[in-house]
Structure formats: C-alpha cells, structure tokens
Amino acid sequence: xxxxxxxxxxxxxxxxxxxxxxxxxxxxxxxxxxxxxxxxxxxxxxxxxxxxxxxxxxxxxxxxxxxxxxxxxxxxxxxxxxxxxxxxxxxxxxxxxxxxxxxxxxxxxxxxxxxxxxxxxxxxxxxxxxxxxxxxxxxxxxxxxxxxxxxxxxxxxxxxxxxxxxxxxxxxxxxxxxxxxxxxxxxxxxxxxxxxxxxxxxxxxxxxxxxxxxxxxxxxxxxxxxxxxxxxxxxxxxxxxxxxxxxxxxxxxxxxxxxxxxxxxxxxxxxxxxxxxxxxxxxxxxxxxxxxxxxxxxxxxxxxxxxxxxxxxxxxxxxxxxxxxxxxxxxxxxxxxxxxxxxxxxxxxxxxxxxxxxxxxxxxxxxxxxxxxxxxxxxxxxxxxxxxxxxxxxxxxxxxxxxxx
Amino acid sequence: xxxxxxxxxxxxxxxxxxxxxxxxxxxxxxxxxxxxxxxxxxxxxxxxxxxxxxxxxxxxxxxxxxxxxxxxxxxxxxxxxxxxxxxxxxxxxxxxxxxxxxxxxxxxxxxxxxxxxxxxxxxxxxxxxxxxxxxxxxxxxxxxxxxxxxxxxxxxxxxxxxxxxxxxxxxxxxxxxxxxxxxxxxxxxxxxxxxxxxxxxxxxxxxxxxxxxxxxxxxxxxxxxxxxxxxxxxxxxxxxxxxxxxxxxxxxxxxxxxxxxxxxxxxxxxxxxxxxxxxxxxxxxxxxxxxxxxxxxxxxxxxxxxxxxxxxxxxxxxxxxxxxxxxxxxxxxxxxxxxxxxxxxxxxxxxxxxxxxxxxxxxxxx
Numbered sequence: 001x002x003x004x005x006x007x008x009x010x011x012x013x014x015x016x017x018x019x020x021x022x023x024x025x026x027x028x029x030x031x032x033x034x035x036x037x038x039x040x041x042x043x044x045x046x047x048x049x050x051x052x053x054x055x056x057x058x059x060x061x062x063x064x065x066x067x068x069x070x071x072x073x074x075x076x077x078x079x080x081x082x083x084x085x086x087x088x089x090x091x092x093x094x095x096x097x098x099x100x101x102x103x104x105x106x107x108x109x110x111x112x113x114x115x116x117x118x119x120x121x122x123x124x125x126x127x128x129x130x131x132x133x134x135x136x137x138x139x140x141x142x143x144x145x146x147x148x149x150x151x152x153x154x155x156x157x158x159x160x161x162x163x164x165x166x167x168x169x170x171x172x173x174x175x176x177x178x179x180x181x182x183x184x185x186x187x188x189x190x191x192x193x194x195x196x197x198x199x200x201x202x203x204x205x206x207x208x209x210x211x212x213x214x215x216x217x218x219x220x221x222x223x224x225x226x227x228x229x230x231x232x233x234x235x236x237x238x239x240x241x242x243x244x245x246x247x248x249x250x251x252x253x254x255x256x257x258x259x260x261x262x263x264x265x266x267x268x269x270x271x272x273x274x275x276x277x278x279x280x281x282x283x284x285x286x287x288x289x290x291x292x293x294x295x296x297x298x299x300x301x302x303x304x305x306x307x308x309x310x311x312x313x314x315x316x317x318x319x320x321x322x323x324x325x326x327x328x329x330x331x332x333x334x335x336x337x338x339x340x341x342x343x344x345x346x347x348x349x350x351x352x353x354x355x356x357x358x359x360x361x362x363x364x365x366x367x368x369x370x371x372x373x374x375x376x377x378x379x380x381x382x383x384x385x386x387x388x389x390x391x392x393x394x395x396x397x398x399x400x401x402x403x404x405x
Numbered sequence: 406x407x408x409x410x411x412x413x414x415x416x417x418x419x420x421x422x423x424x425x426x427x428x429x430x431x432x433x434x435x436x437x438x439x440x441x442x443x444x445x446x447x448x449x450x451x452x453x454x455x456x457x458x459x460x461x462x463x464x465x466x467x468x469x470x471x472x473x474x475x476x477x478x479x480x481x482x483x484x485x486x487x488x489x490x491x492x493x494x495x496x497x498x499x500x501x502x503x504x505x506x507x508x509x510x511x512x513x514x515x516x517x518x519x520x521x522x523x524x525x526x527x528x529x530x531x532x533x534x535x536x537x538x539x540x541x542x543x544x545x546x547x548x549x550x551x552x553x554x555x556x557x558x559x560x561x562x563x564x565x566x567x568x569x570x571x572x573x574x575x576x577x578x579x580x581x582x583x584x585x586x587x588x589x590x591x592x593x594x595x596x597x598x599x600x601x602x603x604x605x606x607x608x609x610x611x612x613x614x615x616x617x618x619x620x621x622x623x624x625x626x627x628x629x630x631x632x633x634x635x636x637x638x639x640x641x642x643x644x645x646x647x648x649x650x651x652x653x654x655x656x657x658x659x660x661x662x663x664x665x666x667x668x669x670x671x672x673x674x675x676x677x678x679x680x681x682x683x684x685x686x687x688x689x690x691x692x693x694x695x696x697x698x699x700x701x702x703x704x705x706x707x708x709x710x711x712x713x714x715x716x717x718x719x720x721x722x723x724x725x726x727x728x729x730x731x732x733x734x735x736x737x738x739x740x741x742x743x744x745x746x747x748x749x750x751x752x753x754x755x756x757x758x759x760x761x762x763x764x765x766x767x768x769x770x771x
Contacts, residue, residue: 068483069483071483071484071485072481072483072484072485076485077481077485077486078485080484080485193510196485251518254518254522255518255521255522255525255527256521256525258525258526258527259525263455267527348515349515349518350473350512350513350514350515350518350522352473352481352513356473357481359473359474360473360474360480360481361481362474362611363473363474363475363476363479363480363481364476364480364481364482364483365476365477365480365634365747365748365749366483366748368476368634368635368637368638368748369611369614369638371611371615
C-alpha cells in the first residue's frame with residue numbers, strides 16, 4: 001500500500017503533448033517522404049482488404065445460418081423445454097458477479113461497464129427474440145441488485161465472502177444444469193451427452209481452469225520439495241504429461257479408457273473424461289509456470305519467514321506463494337486462454353463443443369456451403385471470451401500492482 | 406501486508422472451493438452410473454457372458470456409433486435432433502429391439518475413432534457410412550450387416566472443359582481429400598489406366614469443393630453421393646457434370662463386433678426387413694391395411710405368422726412391423742434423406758430393388 005508520504009515525493013509525469021488532428025497526422029503519418037509513401041501504401045492495402053471483406057460480409061454472405069441455428073450453437077442439444085435452467089444459471093451469474101464486484105471495488109470502474117454494457121449491446125442483435133432480450137435485461141437487473149446487495153457484505157472479510165459466493169454458485173450451477181434423477185419431477189436429469197455448443201466450451205474451460213490451477217500449484221510445490229519421493233513423482237508427472245499432445249490424452253480418455261476398465265464397469269461420463277484429460281494436461285503446464293514464480297522469490301524471504309518463527313506451511317502459504325503467484329499472473333492467464341481455445345479439440349472426439357456444433361451445422365443439408373459465415377462467428381465468440389479473460393487479468397494486475405512495486 | 410493476508414486467505418479458500426467442485430462434479434455425473442449397476446441382471450442372462458442384446462435391453466436404449474457431420478447421412482438439425490440415412494437405421498434397430506424408435510442414443514464418432522469406439526464396447530452397432538472391405542471384415546474384427554447404400558467414387562468436371570472420360574483427364578489437376586480411401590483409389594485407378602495427373606490434396610470436404618469451385622483444379626473426386634450433394638451448392642451447379650465412371654465400389658452398411666452372432670443376425674434382419682417391406686409395398690402409412698393380409702410372406706414379415714422375431718432373440722412378435730410403422734421401408738428412408746424432395750435428389754441407381762434394376766435383394770423370411 002502506498003502511503004500519502006511516498007506519493008507526494010513521486011516525480012510528476014511529463015506534460016502530455018497536444019496537437020490538432022492535422023498536426024497529429026503530420027507528425028505521425030507524413031513526417032518524411034518515406035513515411036508518406038509508407039502511409040499511402042498501407043492505407044491502400046487496408047482499403048483493398050477491407051473492401052473485399054465488407055463486400056463479402058454485406059452481399060454474398062448468408063448470415064441466415066446463424067439465427068436459424070442459434071439455439072444449437074449456444075446450448076447444443078440441451079432440451080428446449082429445460083432451457084430456462086440456462087437462464088437461471090445466467091441470472092445467478094449476474095447476481096454473483098454484481099456482488100463480487102461491489103466487494104472488490106467500491107467504485108464503478110470501466111470493467112463494470114464491460115460486464116454490464118455487454119448484455120445491453122447484445123440486446124441490439126437484430127435476430128434476438130423479445131424473450132431473449134427480456135431475459136438479458138433480467139440478468140442486468142439482477143446483476144445491479146447483486147451489486148447493491150454486496151455493499152452490505154463485510155468488506156474486511158471479503159476474501160471469505162467471495163469464496164463462499166463462488167462455491168455456492170458453482171454447486172448451484174451444476175445442480176441446476178445437471179438436475180436430479182431420471183424420474184425427478186422438478187429438475188429432471190439432463191445427461192451431459194446433451195450439453196453442447198458454447199455452453200459446453202465454457203463449462204470445460206471454466207472447470208478445467210478451476211481444477212487444474214490448484215493441482216498445478218501442488219505439483220509446482222512438489223517439484224521444489226525436499227522429499228525425494230514427492231519431488232520425483234511430480235517431475236515424472238509433469239514431464240510425462242508435457243511430453244504428449246492434448247489430443248492423445250483426449251483420445252485415450254474417450255476410446256481407450258473403456259478397454260482398461262473391468263467388464264461390467266459402468267461407463268464413465270464422456271464429458272467428465274474430456275474434463276479430466278484437459279485438467280491433467282493443463283495442470284502440468286501450470287506447475288511449470290508457477291515454478292518459475294517460486295524461483296523468482298528470493299532466498300531472503302524464506303530466511304525472514306523462518307526468523308519470524310513461521311512453520312514451513314505458513315511460510316509457503318503466507319510468504320512464498322502470494323509473491324510467486326503474483327509474479328506469474330500474465331503467464332497463467334495466457335495459459336488459461338490457451339486452455340479455453342484447446343477445449344475445441346474435444347470436437348475431434350465426438351463431443352459437440354462450439355466448434356463441434358459448428359461442424360454439424362455445416363453438415364445440415366439446408367446450410368451446406370456456409371462454412372465462412374459459421375467459422376467467422378465461432379472465431380468471433382472465441383475472441384470475445386478470450387479478450388474478456390485477458391482484460392480481467394490486466395485489471396487484477398493493476399490492482400495488485402504487478403510490475404510497479 | 407494487508408494484501409498478502411488477503412491473498413493467503415483466498416488461496417486457502419480456493420483449495421476448499423476446488424474440493425467442493427470435484428465433489429460436485431463427480432457426484433451428479435456418477436449418480437446414474439450407480440443406479441445402472443444396482444439393477445439386478447436377470448439370472449438367465451448371467452450364464453452367457455452378457456450378449457450384446459441383453460446389455461442393450463438392460464440399458465434400455467441402443468447406443469449407435471454414427472456420423473454427425475455428413476449431409477444426408479447423419480447431422481444435427483436446427484432443433485438439435487440427429488437426422489439422416491444412417492440415423493434412420495439406428496432408429497430402425499431401436500424400433501425392433503424396444504418397439505420404440507427413439508430408444509437410442511447416437512454416439513457421434515469421427516472416421517478415425519469409430520472402430521475403436523465399437524470394439525471397446527462403448528457402442529452397440531456402427532452405422533456410419535462405413536465401407537465394407539475385407540480387412541475391416543477380418544482384421545478389425547467386424548461383421549458387416551447387409552449393405553444399406555451402394556456408393557462409388559465419381560469425378561466431377563466443368564461442362565465447358567469437354568472432359569468425357571478418364572482418359573481426357575491426362576495432365577489435369579484433381580482436388581481430393583487427404584487420408585481417405587478416395588485419395589488411394591484415385592491413385593490406383595489412374596495408375597492402372599496409365600494416366601498422369603496432378604493431385605491437389607486438401608484437408609476437408611469443404612476445402613476440396615471450395616478449391617474446385619474457385620477454379621484451382623480441373624476435376625474433383627469423392628463418393629458419388631457426396632458429389633451430388635455438393636454440386637447443388639456450387640456457384641453455378643449447372644456448369645458442372647459428373648462423369649459416368651466409377652472409380653471404386655463403396656458398399657456402406659452397419660457393422661457389429663465379431664463374436665455375437667445373435668446380435669449380428671438381428672441387425673442384418675432389420676436391414677432386410679426394410680427392403681422386404683418395400684418389395685411388398687408396405688409403408689409406414691399403409692401398414693395397417695396389411696394387418697389382415699392373406700399373403701404368407703407379409704404375414705410372416707409383420708409377425709402374424711411364425712415366431713421369427715423370437716429367432717433373433719426378441720419377445721415382441723411384431724418387431725419388424727414396429728420398424729416399418731415407426732421408421733418406414735427402404736424407399737421411405739431413402740427418399741426422406743436423399744430422394745427427390747431433398748436437395749440431393751440422388752438417383753437410386755444400384756440402390757433400387759432387384760426388380761427395378763438395382764441390386765437390393767433380401768432373402769425371404771420363412
């Protein structure tokens with residue numbers, strides 16, 4: 001925490017330069033003959049590319065394929081009669097995000113704008129039905145309500161409050177999505193084979209991240225351990241997993257696992273198998289990233305902790321890990337974004353994630369030949385979520401002051 | 406100091422979260438599995454090492470390894486239901502076993518994993534436009550039920566190119582998908598005919614036809630059913646023509662694992678029943694009018710005479726009648742997915758009854 005004394009002595013930034021538009025153009029784009037030529041060529045090139053792209057997008061592209069298959073792309077084969085559960089999950093998400101936000105920051109920042117303006121922007125999508133728009137509006141309202149409610153939560157115990165919120169949300173989400181038994185009257189079970197589209201991609205990424213992170217931290221600590229058995233086991237695990245491609249782990253899980261299990265052993269849920277493969281794979285990479293952070297913490301920190309009389313566990317949890325993890329946030333987020341995009345590999349083992357669903361839509365005789373439109377949309381969706389992750393990571397870095405202190 | 410303490414707390418709580426997630430994850434997912442294994446197996450079924458039929462009946466649904474990405478044969482429609490020629494045969498088998506065409510689940514599989522999925526027991530039957538070849542029939546341990554669709558590799562060219570036969574393609578560039586038997590067939594046939602050509606090898610069917618449509622190759626080759634369906638979406642369909650040559654035989658049909666003859670018989674006779682129904686003119690709409698037929702062939706097919714369903718292990722005497730009434734005869738299945746009312750408008754050709762110039766010929770039920 002910076003105190004008032006240090007901020008007063010900090011030197012002021014240089015005054016910002018101001019130009020008129022013409023002046024700016026002149027300085028940045030036409031300052032010399034070479035720069036002028038470069039500008040003209042680059043602009044011509046951009047216009048050339050954009051022109052054909054826009055011509056395609058507005059004249060020859062058949063965007064009708066997206067509204068017609070919108071439900072399929074969003075939720076896969078999740079039954080339409082149970083679709084209200086997905087909205088319920090979104091309401092809960094809106095409420096949870098609102099509360100967490102008001103716990104972490106007491107001022108409405110630009111990040112809030114992104115999260116809450118996004119549904120408003122989505123409401124303008126022309127092909128959305130009024131039911132969808134109404135539901136999105138409800139998510140907004142609940143989110144704002146959650147934000148207001150969050151102000152009554154104790155901010156001094158916000159770490160615990162956030163954790164309880166997340167635990168509650170995750171459990172509730174799984175229960176709502178999965179339901180109870182086959183014959184239950186309320187919330188009948190929806191088998192995971194019916195989960196698909198963006199829903200499946202996000203769930204795989206979400207749980208993959210949530211599960212692989214602690215596993216990776218444990219492995220990283222294990223690799224640094226003084227105990228040979230733990231160290232060797234961790235090294236073998238990390239090096240083995242890093243030595244094989246993810247797709248081979250997925251194939252192992254999907255088609256070979258059943259051969260290893262004894263006869264009559266109940267079939268393991270296929271989505272769960274994919275999730276386990278993704279988690280195991282990602283944990284090995286997380287472990288190596290975290291190890292980099294652990295090694296960046298200087299020896300003096302250990303010694304200081306010991307001098308204070310902290311136990312080994314306390315030293316790790318209170319001194320080493322917080323500093324190590326803070327140092328590797330950008331790397332970890334980069335890896336998690338990679339994990340999110342890697343979930344598209346499950347399309348190759350017959351699960352209908354976003355990419356898998358896109359490929360089945362292409363096989364629909366009504367929509368043959370619309371692969372450009374579909375793939376552009378899939379790329380757009382991946383970009384939106386990846387960008388949101390990297391934006392969130394930048395915010396966290398700012399809050400923790402990574403690279404500043 | 407304050408921020409550190411916070412971080413530590415969140416770290417500890419995070420590990421708790423994770424524990425809960427794992428529990429929550431495994432809980433609901435494992436729950437139905439436990440229920441399944443609790444179900445007592447009928448004592449009669451215990452002695453034989455679990456026949457496929459008894460496994461299917463116990464489970465209450467058929468698991469059909471099939472395609473989800475082939476137009477006309479297996480794909481998801483906009484409502485999220487599987488649809489297509491192969492899917493209909495999955496429905497037909499379910500109708501015979503359970504009297505309910507929807508008592509089945511499609512296990513979508515890619516071309517690469519389909520055989521492993523079947524042999525590992527994750528699926529009960531493979532209905533995925535799979536070509537019946539000798540090595541698959543023997544080495545891979547498959548038994549092929551009667552062919553449901555006779556396909557063959559063809560070549561499409563532009564009309565204005567003047568190409569009429571294979572020999573005219575000398576020196577031409579031909580678009581083909583990589584890693585398929587199509588690529589090998591092309592090479593074999595052209596080598597046999599002594600024609601030199603330039604293959605343009607691409608990854609997927611979409612790329613193959615886009616490249617051809619963009620004019621980067623003179624001809625394109627894949628199975629004829631694929632050529633017909635893709636021709637309809639080229640920029641100018643009428644500017645292309647499919648040559649009257651067939652590079653290979655591609656008999657496509659359902660397959661089951663070696664070692665369970667009863668299940669093999671069942672799948673085979675479901676296929677035969679759809680063909681026999683067409684022979685007798687029985688459709689899903691007019692089947693009721695045949696229920697008091699005097700023709701012994703029809704009476705046996707519909708289960709009013711003899712115990713033919715019992716011979717394939719089914720207690721429901723009207724197993725074939727259920728197939729016909731719920732899914733239809735061969736012509737209905739074909740027309741629904743590939744016929745004149747679809748964008749494919751694929752001529753039946755070899756897939757006609759033997760009486761109409763095709764080679765569909767089902768042995769009699771007696």
